[in-house]
Amino acid sequence: xxxxxxxxxxxxxxxxxxxxxxxxxxxxxxxxxxxxxxxxxxxxxxxxxxxxxxxxxxxxxxxxxxxxxxxxxxxxxxxxxxxxxxxxxxxxxxxxxxxxxxxxxxxxxxxxxxxxxxxxxxxxxxxxxxxxxxxxxxxxxxxxxxxxxxxxxxxxxxxxxxxxxxxxxxxxxxxxxxxxxxxxxxxxxxxxxxxxxxx
Numbered sequence: 539x540x541x542x543x544x545x546x547x548x549x550x551x552x553x554x555x556x557x558x559x560x561x562x563x564x565x566x567x568x569x570x571x572x573x574x575x576x577x578x579x580x581x582x583x584x585x586x587x588x589x590x591x592x593x594x595x596x597x598x599x600x601x602x603x604x605x606x607x608x609x610x611x612x613x614x615x616x617x618x619x620x621x622x623x624x625x626x627x628x629x630x631x632x633x634x635x636x637x638x639x640x641x642x643x644x645x646x647x648x649x650x651x652x653x654x655x656x657x658x659x660x661x662x663x664x665x666x667x668x669x670x671x672x673x674x675x676x677x678x679x680x681x682x683x684x685x686x687x688x689x690x691x692x693x694x695x696x697x698x699x700x701x702x703x704x705x706x707x708x709x710x711x712x713x714x715x716x717x718x719x720x721x722x723x724x725x726x727x728x729x730x731x732x733x734x735x736x737x
Contacts, residue, residue: 568586568589568590568591569589569590569591570590570591570593570608570612571587571590571591571592571593572593572595572604572608573592573593573594573595574595574596574597574599575594575595575596575597576597578594578595578596578597579596580596581596582594582595582596582607582610582611583611584611584612584614584615585615586615591611591612591615593607593608593611593612595607618681624655624680626652626653626654626655629653629654629655629675629691630650630652630653632687632688632691633650633653633673633691633695634649636688636691636692636695636714637649637695640692640710640713640714641692641695641696641699641710641713644698644699644710647698647699648695648696648698648699649671649698650666650671650672650673650694650695650698651670651671651672652671652672652673653672653673653674653675653691653694654672654673654674654675655674655675655676655677655680656674656675656676656677657676657677659674659676659677659678660676660678662676663675663676663678663679663690663693663724664676664679664690664691664693664694665694666694666695666697666698668697668698668701671698673691673694673695673698675687675690675691675694682723682727683723685716685719685720686720686723686724688714688716688720689711689714689716689717689720689721689724690720690724692711692713692714693711696710696711
């Protein structure tokens with residue numbers, strides 16, 4: 539069984555690939571607390587509580603299963619936190635890639651002046667102002683799958699070409715192969731949250 543310090547080193551190694559050779563250079567190490575529950579049968583979950591990572595496992599798990607699941611959950615948390623740390627520059631690069639893939643003949647029209655994450659859009663996934671060519675993407679989708687983020691971003695890029703939601707607009711958005719799947723995903727999230735969201 540790993541000690542909390544060993545879990546911390548594994549977490550740092552997985553979440554900071556550039557530090558693999560120098561993990562000891564990082565001073566802040568999360569402490570892992572494993573909580574066993576007799577009510578849990580198969581599910582495992584984890585969350586960050588300040589500097590600590592709490593992993594919840596079924597009581598009947600062996601020490602080997604505990605170790606395996608702690609490693610898995612630390613990797614999932616690291617991946618999630620990596621997604622949440624996505625920058626505006628990465629979003630702009632993603633927009634350029636999507637334009638080249640799906641809107642190539644509109645390369646000049648579909649170049650935004652800026653693309654950024656915002657925290658003040660709880661009623662929509664993204665927005666575009668064609669007049670100043672700015673795109674804002676809600677922070678609420680930062681933790682969603684990449685193919686959903688790509689759909690939302692392409693949706694807003696298409697508004698630089700067609701400001702309304704007319705047939706031509708949907709034809710452009712429909713070039714993205716996961717359009718219907720992403721729309722269904724977002725509709726499900728909106729229904730589950732009880733927050734009415736608009737395109």
